[in-house]
Amino acid sequence: GQQLNQSPQSMFIQEGEDVSMNCTSSSIFNTWLWYKQDPGEGPVLLIALYKAGELTSNGRLTAQFGITRKDSFLNISASIPSDVGIYFCAGSPWTQGAQKLVFGQGTRLTINP
Amino acid sequence: DSGVTQTPKHLITATGQRVTLRCSPRSGDLSVYWYQQSLDQGLQFLIQYYNGEERAKGNILERFSAQQFPDLHSELNLSSLELGDSALYFCASGEETQYFGPGTRLLVL
Numbered sequence: 001g002q003q004l005n006q007s008p009q010s011m012f013i014q015e016g017e018d019v020s021m022n023c024t025s026s027s028i029f030n031t032w033l034w035y036k037q038d039p040g041e042g043p044v045l046l047i048a049l050y051k052a053g054e055l056t057s058n059g060r061l062t063a064q065f066g067i068t069r070k071d072s073f074l075n076i077s078a079s080i081p082s083d084v085g086i087y088f089c090a091g092s093p094w095t096q097g098a099q100k101l102v103f104g105q106g107t108r109l110t111i112n113p
Numbered sequence: 114d115s116g117v118t119q120t121p122k123h124l125i126t127a128t129g130q131r132v133t134l135r136c137s138p139r140s141g142d143l144s145v146y147w148y149q150q151s152l153d154q155g156l157q158f159l160i161q162y163y164n165g166e167e168r169a170k171g172n173i174l175e176r177f178s179a180q181q182f183p184d185l186h187s188e189l190n191l192s193s194l195e196l197g198d199s200a201l202y203f204c205a206s207g208e209e210t211q212y213f214g215p216g217t218r219l220l221v222l
Contacts, residue, residue, distance in 0.1 A: 035213070040218070042117075048210045099161065100171055
């Protein structure tokens with residue numbers, strides 16, 4: 001089946017540092033989404049990407065949809081304590097209206113003040 | 114707040130029992146998706162409904178079933194529960210972009 005490889009699995013950084021994480025797939029996706037999940041809560045959408053090559057920002061977050069349609073990255077600039085959490089990439093191999101999402105394994109971000 | 118609501122927030126039950134999880138999508142969304150999140154499997158797609166009709170199926174067990182009603186709310190029914198069914202169950206709604214509810218934490222004892 002389709003799989004997303006997300007890396008790194010965890011990151012330990014200092015407050016104020018920039019963060020970068022990425023996802024790669026063995027197959028093509030038509031949509032890439034990035035979510036953040038806090039413990040016991042549902043994933044919260046951060047950025048949605050719909051076109052190959054698209055670069056989108058949301059405040060300190062920037063994400064790109066890879067040209068090959070098989071990868072995406074998320075950057076967080078000048079990290080702050082509330083950025084702590086688990087970040088997931090998700091891809092949608094859209095087929096005839098079906099929109100199931102395939103998720104990466106997540107990147108756990110820890111920030112030292 | 115994503116606009117997607119789920120009830121109950123927590124559910125504790127015994128093996129062999131049956132439970133029903135409920136989801137109300139965002140206003141205007143016709144699609145509802147169900148996902149299971151466990152520690153060892155991550156977030157896994159279970160099933161999608163669109164305007165009352167099943168549209169896509171993922172790794173959903175035969176003991177599990179879902180439906181979407183005319184008012185577009187959806188229910189996920191889990192029967193003959195096993196210990197391994199303990200997990201977070203999320204509902205999402207939307208089309209190209211999916212918005213997740215707060216989840217139902219199911220504990221099977």
